[in-house]
Amino acid sequence: MASKEGGDKAKGPQGAGDGKEKRRKESILDLSKYLEKSIRVKFAGGREAAGILKGYDPLLNLVLDNTTEFLRDPDDPYKLLEDTRALGLVVCRGTSVVLICPMDGMEAIPNPFITQEG
Amino acid sequence: MASGLENYVNQTVSVITSDGRNFIGTLKGFDQTINIILDESHERVFSSSTGVAQVVLGLHIIRGDNVAIVGQIDESIDSRLDLSNIKAEPLGVIAH
Amino acid sequence: MLPLSLLRTAQNHPMLVELKNGETYNGHLVSCDNWMNINLREVICTSRDGDKFWRMPECYIRGSTIKYLRIPDEVIDMVKEETQVKSRGRSEVSKGRGGGNMRGGRGGSRGAFGNRGRPAPLARGPPNRPQNKKK
Numbered sequence: 001m002a003s004k005e006g007g008d009k010a011k012g013p014q015g016a017g018d019g020k021e022k023r024r025k026e027s028i029l030d031l032s033k034y035l036e037k038s039i040r041v042k043f044a045g046g047r048e049a050a051g052i053l054k055g056y057d058p059l060l061n062l063v064l065d066n067t068t069e070f071l072r073d074p075d076d077p078y079k080l081l082e083d084t085r086a087l088g089l090v091v092c093r094g095t096s097v098v099l100i101c102p103m104d105g106m107e108a109i110p111n112p113f114i115t116q117e118g
Numbered sequence: 119m120a121s122g123l124e125n126y127v128n129q130t131v132s133v134i135t136s137d138g139r140n141f142i143g144t145l146k147g148f149d150q151t152i153n154i155i156l157d158e159s160h161e162r163v164f165s166s167s168t169g170v171a172q173v174v175l176g177l178h179i180i181r182g183d184n185v186a187i188v189g190q191i192d193e194s195i196d197s198r199l200d201l202s203n204i205k206a207e208p209l210g211v212i213a214h
Numbered sequence: 215m216l217p218l219s220l221l222r223t224a225q226n227h228p229m230l231v232e233l234k235n236g237e238t239y240n241g242h243l244v245s246c247d248n249w250m251n252i253n254l255r256e257v258i259c260t261s262r263d264g265d266k267f268w269r270m271p272e273c274y275i276r277g278s279t280i281k282y283l284r285i286p287d288e289v290i291d292m293v294k295e296e297t298q299v300k301s302r303g304r305s306e307v308s309k310g311r312g313g314g315n316m317r318g319g320r321g322g323s324r325g326a327f328g329n330r331g332r333p334a335p336l337a338r339g340p341p342n343r344p345q346n347k348k349k
Contacts, residue, residue, distance in 0.1 A: 027247070027251075028245040028246065028247045028251060028252075028253055028274075029251070029253065029274045044279065046235065060276075078235055078236065078237075078261075078262050079261075079262075079263075080266075097276060098233065098235070098275070098276050098279045099233075099273055099274065099275050099276070099279070100273065100274045101257070101270045101271075101272060101273035101274070102270075102271060102272065104271075105269075105270065105271035106268060106269065106270045106271070107268065107269050108266065108267065108268050109258070109267050109268065109269045110267065111267055112258055112267060112269075113258075113260075135281070135282075137234075137281065146215050146220075146290060147215030147216055147217060147219075147220065148216075148217065149216050149217055149218065153217035153218070153250070154217065155215055155217050155220055155290070157287075157290055158287075175284060176284060176285075176286075176287050177284065177285045177286065177287045177289065177290055178282055178283065178284055178285070179217045179220060179221060179282060179283045179285065180281075180282040181250065181277075181280045181281060181282060181283075183234070183278070184234070184281050184282065
């Protein structure tokens with residue numbers, strides 16, 4: 001199901017213009033702050049990559065340089081392995097982008113929650 | 119609205135999502151894509167071995183894409199259920 | 215009440231977002247748009263199996279990948295009803311039955327639910343998934 005994209009067009013009209021709310025027409029994501037910086041991108045279907053953002057458009061198509069893909073468990077497309085592979089310069093299709101975050105400050109951490117299992 | 123969900127607003131409803139989960143709560147609102155506001159909700163987790171576990175969750179927005187079924191709950195009947203003695207396999211996932 | 219009105223009201227509040235891929239994100243909602251695209255800050259990402267965790271200073275999530283959002287209980291009492299009265303994008307409703315009025319009416323009845331007995335505040339942990347609950 002995660003691979004199904006483009007549900008956006010089914011959403012309500014753009015610019016619902018509630019004047020009190022902030023910028024409705026522009027994207028809530030300002031990618032310019034990530035230009036020339038390393039970002040992590042997750043895609044529909046489970047692929048994940050990191051690279052330096054060289055360019056973008058309003059549809060979230062991205063140009064990434066020095067890109068690394070994080071390889072996944074062949075039996076579980078959402079389970080990352082330690083391995084990576086270099087992809088170099090890539091264009092990411094916006095419609096399949098699920099998540100964007102800066103690599104700077106992203107880190108794996110131990111379980112921060114008190115788990116309520118058992 | 120065409121969906122008929124307005125009849126359920128402020129009623130207790132059961133929502134089954136496409137990942138096979140079952141949420142119970144008060145329907146506080148919805149929109150044309152069947153995004154749903156569930157208030158004071160809990161999840162019923164079914165198990166074939168232990169009976170139904172209820173997990174208190176609170177206020178939820180469930181995205182319409184994942185909503186499979188919304189049904190009104192008759193609380194007088196529902197409250198008579200002995201959930202701890204109901205054993206059932208969890209629902210499967212709807213694959214797209 | 216419209217789900218997206220509630221979501222807008224939840225800005226600056228903590229929330230838990232589960233994606234269709236099973237990952238969960240705990241963070242504070244910075245902004246959202248009409249597609250349910252969201253920006254979170256001070257995020258903790260939990261893997262689908264609940265066994266790996268990442269901290270992220272911020273992240274952007276495409277709305278169409280969201281399964282559900284858990285929002286603090288008190289937010290529902292903060293939603294401004296005016297957002298419903300102006301019916302944009304619900305022209306179909308208006309067409310059908312002279313519309314906005316019944317909306318407003320229902321909004322009023324919400325007051326009856328003012329004194330709501332609440333369970334303890336949400337634990338902001340990873341959700342209890344069926345497969346996690348061995349007992």
